[in-house]
Amino acid sequence: MTHPYDGLTFDELKQRPLLKWRHYDDDVLAMWVADMDFPVASAVREGIHTWADSALYGYPEWTGLPGVREALVEHLDRTTGWKVTPDQVWLLPGVVPGLFGAVKAFSSQGDGILASTPLYPPFRMATENQGRLFQSVDLAQDDTGRYHFDPAAAEAAVTPATRLLMLCHPHNPTGRSFERDELEAMADLVNRHRLFAVSDELHADLTYDGRHTPFASVNKEAAARTVTLVGPTKAFNLAGLKIGFAVAENPEVLDRFKQAMAFVSMPPPSPSQAGARAAYQHGGEWFASTLDYLKGNRDLIDRFVRERLPDVRLHAPEATYLAWLDFRKTALADDPAGMLLEHGRLGLNDGTSFGPAGQGFARLNFATARPLVQEALERIEGVLTSRS
Template structure:
């Protein structure tokens, strides 16, 4: 049976960003990197690729993309999507891109109209400016922080599209809400989008990280979405390989794929050959390790709930249905809990205002670490906040 191996402190501190940017006495629980060793199939594939000196250019996508390596990636993802999500994907409808945010930008440039991009808030910080970068306005769809359940407000979405917005940037599973949208919810979104002739770009990078009791439904698997939507995904979050730079755009029909393939090379290049190899190995051979990872993360989620109840009982954690990123409401303790945690507890969590600038008292906490580290993180935060 596959096992998840916790990195030692020395191993973890080799990370360039999560641990590398932290002072030696700081416990980092901020950026979305895991403190776990690579999945053995990914590790073995990368080691063999380096030994074989596979560091040249990756195949560039054209009609009938990619030669042996390109086809292997397409087929590996199609098989993974069917096994994991019950989503039937044509391999030829899978297109590499350097990362998910670059893929979203590429799709907006090539497929979307000039109208505003609807962006649910709080939302993933690097995508806050993606509409403006592509010459569009951002239309915010804001979640009530006191709502019982984090949901897309269909009435507000309808109003924004009626006012001229043309694209919904949907993150599902959602970061930082931790929500898995149901089929019925996605059908409701589809109905509003179709009514206005709009487009959906569905960021599904966290799809493999749906925790026990829930299931991921790709937006593209919903009937009547193929002609107005794409999904953008990657192995990087689930298999901890963000530095390898390879994501995938998934389309539902040939016409959409042809438009993407016809785009100039400068709009979509620079993904890594090692990223292709790692993603192929993860999608093809990583199921057992991924199952073990989800079990570990489910246990970490449950541990966090117990720790909060004991040490920070006034904290509110939205139900964590997917991802390893807990969204915590700490307004009962402080308007700037992230600042207090770093200054007084030497714990680095992500300030909620990065996800929604006008939202005080929230943090995003990365639980993908050892139980001992997670316990110490909460203990230190409680001492500083309570």
């Protein structure tokens, strides 16, 4: 059975005036930056149109458009069971600014910040650009290629200078959705060393099997030391709207974070808030169908890699629409993304951009039409065959 998303074509996508499709030459199939190619939910478009028709283009209140925080709070409860209140929510112009704000709020120059690597690059940037020490702890890998949090390695990395644990959950690029025991081990580390935590949960809605468990929901003591960053931009394909939310159950922690965010002079633009509110309130049907489609793409990649790319290793992502492909046992090991671009005209993220633990890997964004995912996999197969 075909899905309307199957009909998206390379020629049409190439015309889009978006970063994803303008970054490479015209013949390159772009499967890099984390944007979806799917049309946005009609509910979101209607939400933005209704806001536009209101012609109320003045400064929004600090607490946002009416109902926007409530929409998030209801969404979190509905999807994860985590119960928070609107006054525990602060609006952000994106999640990455929130990462910078958390580093600023909970550490000083020269302090150490712990994070599990390989990792989405802005975590490191938020740390080092502000004169903090990035204390990276590589995730451990089992025989199936599945990554997991290694409490002993994290413990060994903590120094007296360590102030903050930065968590990416679900994890970009590995696609791990951490399990409760891993989250409890992280919470234990935070509590024992009296650290603060910032948990970037932007990909939480994109969890394939079972529910996402927010870090702040596993342990009350750790929750009191945590800021959680969430938003609709990945799940609803709204990255250009630049909106996110910080949630903190402890008012002192939230205040400290807000002070640090003073460089942001206003809440995110009103149309972005209108789009986010509509996504949470009315986007459920669109989202369910999109997640189902993404799961089909994920399963296709998993099958293809096992059957036709035996030297490539992949642990199918538990969340996110990102596949973290391990080419270390192939002829492309030195520079998989570079070689696939040159010889396969395929645009993937270079694994080393996620840190040294990404050497020999490339990240593939599969939020596109299934025939294009198939095409990308065949291009990888073609390059591997021609090089072996």
